[in-house]
Amino acid sequence: MKRKILAFFTALTLLCTVIPFAACSKDTEENVEIAEVDEVGEYLPIEAQDDVYSVLSDGTGMSGKGGRIHTHNNVAASMYEVSGTAFSVTFDIGRREQLGKMYFWNYNDASALDNGVKELKVSYSEDGNAYTALGTITLEKADGTGKLSAAETFADFAGVTAQYVKLEAVSNYGGDGTGLSEVRLYRYRPRVEVGGYVAATPIDRIGNDGEWTCDAEDYNATNGSGMSDVSSFTATHDADPSNMITDSKSMMGFKFDLQGNYPIRKIYIWNYNDPAHLDYGMKEIKLKISNDGTTWKTYTALKTMTIPKGTGEDLSASYVIEFEEPVRSRYFMLENVSNYGGDMVGLSEVRFEIGEGWYADDANDWTALFSNYNGWSGADGIYSVNLDGVDYDPSRDVSEKETFFVFSDSIISTVDPATDLRSGVYMPNNTNALLTGGVADAKNIEFHYPEKTSGAANIKPDPAEPATVSGNKYYWLGDTFVVGSKLYVFALKIDHVDPSISGFSFAQVGVDLACYDIVDGVPDYDSLRIIKDTDNILCDLNAAGGKYYFGGGVFDSTEAAGVLNPDGYLYIYGYQDTANSGRKLVVSRVKPENVEKFSSYEFLASNGSWTKSTDDLKYLASNVAPEISVSQIRTGEYKGKYLLVNTNFTNGTTIMMSVSDSPFKEFTAKTTVFDHDTVYTIEGKGNNSYNAKAHPALSGTGELLISYNVNGDDCFTYGDVYRPRFLRLAEVPAAE
Numbered sequence: 001m002k003r004k005i006l007a008f009f010t011a012l013t014l015l016c017t018v019i020p021f022a023a024c025s026k027d028t029e030e031n032v033e034i035a036e037v038d039e040v041g042e043y044l045p046i047e048a049q050d051d052v053y054s055v056l057s058d059g060t061g062m063s064g065k066g067g068r069i070h071t072h073n074n075v076a077a078s079m080y081e082v083s084g085t086a087f088s089v090t091f092d093i094g095r096r097e098q099l100g101k102m103y104f105w106n107y108n109d110a111s112a113l114d115n116g117v118k119e120l121k122v123s124y125s126e127d128g129n130a131y132t133a134l135g136t137i138t139l140e141k142a143d144g145t146g147k148l149s150a151a152e153t154f155a156d157f158a159g160v161t162a163q164y165v166k167l168e169a170v171s172n173y174g175g176d177g178t179g180l181s182e183v184r185l186y187r188y189r190p191r192v193e194v195g196g197y198v199a200a201t202p203i204d205r206i207g208n209d210g211e212w213t214c215d216a217e218d219y220n221a222t223n224g225s226g227m228s229d230v231s232s233f234t235a236t237h238d239a240d241p242s243n244m245i246t247d248s249k250s251m252m253g254f255k256f257d258l259q260g261n262y263p264i265r266k267i268y269i270w271n272y273n274d275p276a277h278l279d280y281g282m283k284e285i286k287l288k289i290s291n292d293g294t295t296w297k298t299y300t301a302l303k304t305m306t307i308p309k310g311t312g313e314d315l316s317a318s319y320v321i322e323f324e325e326p327v328r329s330r331y332f333m334l335e336n337v338s339n340y341g342g343d344m345v346g347l348s349e350v351r352f353e354i355g356e357g358w359y360a361d362d363a364n365d366w367t368a369l370f371s372n373y374n375g376w377s378g379a380d381g382i383y384s385v386n387l388d389g390v391d392y393d394p395s396r397d398v399s400e401k402e403t404f405f406v407f408s409d410s411i412i413s414t415v416d417p418a419t420d421l422r423s424g425v426y427m428p429n430n431t432n433a434l435l436t437g438g439v440a441d442a443k444n445i446e447f448h449y450p451e452k453t454s455g456a457a458n459i460k461p462d463p464a465e466p467a468t469v470s471g472n473k474y475y476w477l478g479d480t481f482v483v484g485s486k487l488y489v490f491a492l493k494i495d496h497v498d499p500s501i502s503g504f505s506f507a508q509v510g511v512d513l514a515c516y517d518i519v520d521g522v523p524d525y526d527s528l529r530i531i532k533d534t535d536n537i538l539c540d541l542n543a544a545g546g547k548y549y550f551g552g553g554v555f556d557s558t559e560a561a562g563v564l565n566p567d568g569y570l571y572i573y574g575y576q577d578t579a580n581s582g583r584k585l586v587v588s589r590v591k592p593e594n595v596e597k598f599s600s601y602e603f604l605a606s607n608g609s610w611t612k613s614t615d616d617l618k619y620l621a622s623n624v625a626p627e628i629s630v631s632q633i634r635t636g637e638y639k640g641k642y643l644l645v646n647t648n649f650t651n652g653t654t655i656m657m658s659v660s661d662s663p664f665k666e667f668t669a670k671t672t673v674f675d676h677d678t679v680y681t682i683e684g685k686g687n688n689s690y691n692a693k694a695h696p697a698l699s700g701t702g703e704l705l706i707s708y709n710v711n712g713d714d715c716f717t718y719g720d721v722y723r724p725r726f727l728r729l730a731e732v733p734a735a736e
Contacts, residue, residue: 059417067368275312
């Protein structure tokens with residue numbers, strides 16, 4: 001759904017994106033595919049200067065945290081209202097940022113919808129004193145339902161630098177009062193394109209004291225303050241030191257976070273430009289890069305560089321670092337070798353220019369979809385499938401898509417939006433959800449979970465099986481797929497065991513298969529059947545090469561699935577635990593009509609043959625996690641090849657991808673997709689990440705959406721810890 005924006009700003013972003021390594025111009029077998037991506041930037045928490053307006057920005061009444069796709073309830077106490085036809089509220093971001101889009105949820109009390117704001121004047125300020133008018137917008141009247149989406153009209157600041165945003169209600173819809181339900185603001189996210197601009201930030205994380213590690217001043221080198229243009233590389237910087245950044249002359253260097261993994265071809269540097277302290281300017285620098293923001297390597301292709309001193313007048317870029325080939329990373333550091341003799345060292349601005357290649361960045365709408373304040377409010381183990389069995393179909397009307405999700409351990413609770421604290425917590429062993437319409441929209445997803453009982457789960461062993469220590473065995477869920485009118489889910493059997501033996505209180509001991517009938521296009525939950533692997537064909541804890549488990553990934557290579565060059569098999573992936581060498585990817589295959597007959601499964605042997613034996617499995621990749629994905633690349637230079645996505649090893653923040661000519665040949669050219677810092681930037685102790693995988697069922701043309709899970713010691717305390725996050729992997733398109 002396209003949204004209206006202020007008339008004097010640009011329209012929705014268009015991206016010519018393709019799957020990794022592919023260039024649109026090389027896709028000769030079909031028309032160049034254009035994917036429209038209107039992605040929002042990072043959510044910026046804002047605080048009303050007057051507490052009376054706090055309900056407008058603290059999430060009260062919203063369905064989840066931080067998303068523009070969330071909905072608001074129709075409870076008047078969760079909204080702001082004042083008598084008369086006008087009010088004015090000012091929000092503080094806490095530091096100067098380049099602002100992107102601001103969304104509004106109008107007053108939604110069903111008995112007083114005429115009290116909703118009609119005309120709203122929007123303005124912004126860097127210092128809280130001098131304000132610049134962005135314009136006046138007209139908000140649609142709310143609908144009074146308990147699931148109010150954001151208004152179609154939003155404010156697009158298009159990258160202006162500001163710390164304060166003022167909203168002034170000019171008129172309402174004829175009621176005797178005027179109100180709003182919620183306001184959410186997002187950081188500037190310019191169009192991704194070759195030669196485009198990355199809106200970087202300093203590396204800012206939550207420290208051990210619970211505070212952010214950067215000061216407001218640290219943002220001055222990236223937030224456009226003092227620049228003559230919000231994103232131009234030919235812009236000039238002024239001579240006002242309040243728009244610059246300084247630090248001790250002995251510090252290591254200035255570090256920058258691109259908020260995504262981008263191929264960078266140039267870095268523009270504006271040196272410190274205070275006329276009274278030009279000697280603070282950096283003189284000799286080296287470039288360092290990092291995937292994780294912690295471990296740095298000097299970029300050896302460049303020697304020590306000398307940055308010209310500032311001029312004290314309007315300053316063009318002092319120095320441009322140019323790369324022969326784009327350098328792909330998320331974090332960059334200008335290492336401080338020397339300055340021009342002052343007691344401090346400083347910079348005015350640094351900007352990064354995108355080159356050709358693929359990029360990965362946060363898919364914030366999809367991440368927001370799985371932040372939910374009431375009922376289902378977190379899980380891991382996410383898999384997805386379209387219920388027609390087809391992942392890639394550009395001709396399909398996306399509004400007709402029905403997408404099924406399965407989750408493993410899930411948290412059911414209520415989350416307080418203002419404190420992020422949970423209440424009424426219980427954890428089913430597995431749950432699922434159904435999304436209608438194929439796009440991230442909190443209004444269109446329904447979570448399906450059991451009531452609070454002992455051993456609660458949607459899918460259970462049938463009949464029940466006593467666990468080794470106490471209670472019954474249960475299922476975590478593997479990949480899900482469709483065969484005709486049947487929806488299948490691999491059910492990974494988990495036992496309660498003595499933690500003093502293995503260090504864990506659980507152990508996987510088998511793999512079964514769950515099946516639902518698809519009736520009128522959706523699952524019939526009452527039709528659930530469990531097909532038991534009684535002969536332990538898909539899981540063997542005593543295999544000669546090491547214990548193995550299948551069901552962690554499925555690739556459907558059939559005509560019904562709509563893939564290129566189908567061979568008629570389902571490929572079922574798993575891993576083998578090998579002594580002292582980690583987990584290795586293994587594969588089996590079966591004809592779809594025999595998927596319930598485990599004796600029909602064939603396994604790929606080390607010599608490349610298919611056999612019924614699992615004594616000598618071929619390894620397709622190393623250092624994989626229990627959950628992975630294999631997807632077919634559908635456009636561009638690598639069209640028809642296969643992409644493996646997985647977390648490097650079992651736990652960690654590094655997400656890898658590799659390519660194969662076949663779903664059953666080795667995956668090579670292993671590359672880091674992204675190294676995220678989510679585990680460091682959310683509240684809670686012991687946060688960790690695991691089980692990344694791609695979701696072709698969710699992905700648009702020319703992109704691949706990738707999820708990863710986050711867990712932590714405080715997952716039962718805080719609502720924002722335990723849930724999937726999403727990335728978008730795509731090719732950088734040509735400039736418009």
